Amino acid sequence: MGDVRVALAGALSSRRAEMPDLIRVDQYYRGIQDRPYIPKRAEAEFGQMVTKSLENWLPLIVSTVAQNLRVEGYRRSDKPEDLEPWRYWADNLMDSRQAQVHRAALTFGKAYVSVMPGTSPITGEPAPVIRPMSPLSVTGFSEDPDADWLDLVVRSLGKVVQGEDTFLRWEVWDDEAVSEVWQPEGTDDPAEWRVVASEPHGMDRCPVVVFRNRWADSPTTMTHELGEVSPLMPIQDRINSTTFDMLVAQSYSAFRQRWATGIQIPKDPRTGRPVETFQAAVDRVWATPSDKVRFGEFEQTDLSGYLSSRDAAIKAMAAIAQVPPHSFASGVANISADALTALETGLSRKVHERQTIFGEAWGQVFRLAAYAVGDASNAQDTEARVIWHDAEARSLSQTVDALGKAHQMLGVPQQALWERIPGVTTxxxxxxxxxxxxxxxxxxxxxxxxxxxxxxxxxxxxxxxxxxxxxxxxxx
CATH class of the missing domain: 1.20.5 (Single alpha-helices involved in coiled-coils or other helix-helix interfaces)
Structure with missing residues (x-):
């Protein structure tokens, strides 16, 4: 690659275009959302109600899908007994770190995983180093939007102060090296940037894999791939607004208010303030000797309309996200097993689609890991497949019974069915x-x-x- 500073300048333009959307998604996911409208002169009590009305359902959407995504193995078609690639996975604690990758890709629309040559801290032998990277700090770039591999990756390393100067630190990954570039704050001219370090990584391509939640339909219609959060943000605002209106009605008009006419309210001689004439209680009765006094009460506000509107918004969010409504515990109860399976059909299809997309990316990670340690056989095997945890809503007895019938009736070898038992690892x-x-x-x-x-x-x-x-x- 040519001058790394010029390449960095081009990648930063892409980063500036997508970062506002990513930051907004991150804020909504963490509950920092647009507040429902209140008049500027509203009392402080209304501000407290606004804070209480923010019901963040977005993490539940991401978790429902992410909790059904778990890689349990990696299998070569010609050498199923070869566990070397899976040992790379275990050495890097990817059983726990994979959730970070899946959640980031689902939330923001993309996530990144780097693979670099390294040394095992246990054996001291050559071993790949696999690390997830957040899309909030990393931006990938490629000339061809449909390319299998990235051309360049930029990662923000924060700022550094030297004397009176402040520099933005950038880490640039390309097909040759990993470089660190310092950009003087407020300077956009690449000629003034400094390359302070550059270390060849020894890989034959940019050693970073991008995980996409979905492929963009067209590069001209989407600045970046959509995650699960962005399309649901307007519905989240609607839920917050309805909840706020319901809290206001509940606080001010959801209880019966009584009134009385024809009475003279006495005043406190010391303060001059009105004195409450009647004390309301369960064991007390309001009475007066005057026949001109009339008592009555105002009707309370019916909250059922607010509750119905809120439930409708939650169901709309579930339908758009392809998440079963019982995950929200909203209006679904006493359903049969068959009905439950039917409700989860949409989620199962969505999970299978994500397994296909993410599985290809994990395959790239495994091949890069093999290349990093000189394992040419596994580095060139494009037919190997990732084994996913079976997340279907079935009992273990049902699964074992189905597998037994597959062996008896279809002649499938027993050992080929072992890996299909839920929870069984490679x-x-x-x-x-x-x-x-x-x-x-x-x-x-x-x-x-x-x-x-x-x-x-x-x-x-x-x-x-x-x-x-x-x-x-x-x-x-």
Missing amino acids: FDVEAWRALKVQEDEAAERRGLSLIMGADHTGRDTEQDAGPVASDYVTAA
């Missing part, structure tokens, strides 16, 4: 295979022992019985 399957080999060898030894014992017993019986007819025939 290492579990390999341990079972080792135990199966041991059991088969032990059974074979027992069988040989029985055969040899039976043969020996037969020969002893023939000798005790004396010569047989065949002996005479042979002698003759």
